[in-house]
Amino acid sequence: MSDFLSYKNKRVLITGCFSGMGEATARLLLQQGAEVHGLDYKECKLPLASFTSVDLRDPASIDAAVARIGGKVDALFNCAGLPQTFPAMDVMKVNFAGTRHLTEKVLPLMSAGGAIVSISSNGGLGWSRRIPVLMGALQVQGFEAFMKWCEENAETVREGYAFSKELVIVWTMLLSQKLIKQGIRINCTMPGPTQTPMMSHFESATKASVLEAAAQPINRRSTPEExxxxxxxxxxxxxxxxxxxxxxxxxGFMAGLATGQIDPRSLMGG
Known part of the structure; x- marks a missing residue:
């Protein structure tokens, strides 16, 4: 399996390695022979090649963290995130503005054959209905300018979680067209409900019936390892x-929605 995934002698960066999906991903990368450098607000206990404390709400902290790691980077895993129970602007900073800033700082360390993956969410499934707004927001370059746009468009941003995850999806699609010309790939995942330490925040902010609906048709939450x-x-x-x-x-949730086997009204909490 390790040869198939080809992580031996690869140097990778991962954010959000303290817990949840990020920790599970870091652990799997170590098992696959990668040299893993972790970034998080809280210290990771895994035997990483290095750990650097970073606050994705602060571009200076991001710059310092990337400078400290330096060297060639073969793969970047953007796994850090905040749920909607945090202040909306903090959610936007961590889930998108900081993630984008970090990626832009890491890109000069990558060469052909490099790859980037970010965690979005099925909470961003409405992205296709808001393309003009999302594209407009993505045209705003720079951490501070983007956050100013968010503050001026608070009604669009709302709680921050869904909008930030929609942005990750469309940003991934946009950037993929440019980066592939340098031989660098970028993708994202859209997880369903996952039993991580963050789940308690989703449970406090979301009706149980909605979380149950989002777990169809498998009718269970995934594990971080999955x-x-x-x-x-x-x-x-x-x-x-x-x-x-x-x-x-x-x-299989999105497949069920697309084929009419899952009623989208079940996500409304009514």
């Missing part, structure tokens, strides 16, 4: 022709 597999695959050489993809890791 989300780590697709992330590690997408950044591996085995996925060398996969680019600009939003990979559904949701037990």
């Amino acid at each position: 989300q780590a597999g697709p992330l590690v695959f997408l950044n591996s050489d085995a996925a060398s022709y996969v680019n600009g993809v939003c990979f559904y890791a949701d037990g």
Whole structure:
């Protein structure tokens, strides 16, 4: 399996390695022989090649973290995120503005054959209905300018979670067209409900019936390890022709919506 995924002698960066999907992904990468450098707000206990504390809400913190790691980077895993129970602007900073800034700082360390994957969410499934707004937001370059746009468009941003995840999806598609000309791929995953420490926040902010509906048709939540597999695959050489993809890791939920076998009204909480 390690030869198939080709992580031996590869140097990778991963955010959000303290817990949940990020920790599970870091653990799997270590098992596959990668040299893993972790970034998070809280310290990771795994035997990483290095750990650097970073606050994705602060571009200076991001710059310092990337400078500290330096060297060649073969793969970047954007796994850090905040749920909708945090202040909306903090959610936007961590889930998108900081993630984009970090990616832009890491890109000069990557060369042909490099790969990037980010965690979006099925919470961003409305992206296709808001393309003009999302494209407009993505035209705003720079961390501070983007956050100013968010503050001026608070009614669009709302709680921050859904909008930030929609942005990750469309940003992935847009950037994939440019980066592939440098031989670098970028993809994202759209997990369904996953039993991580963050789940308690979703449970406090979302009706149980909605979470149950989002777990159809498999009718259970995924484990962090079940989300780590697709992330590690997408950044591996085995996925060398996969680019600009939003990979559904949701037990068949989106397929059920698309074919009318899951009623979208079940997500309204009514």
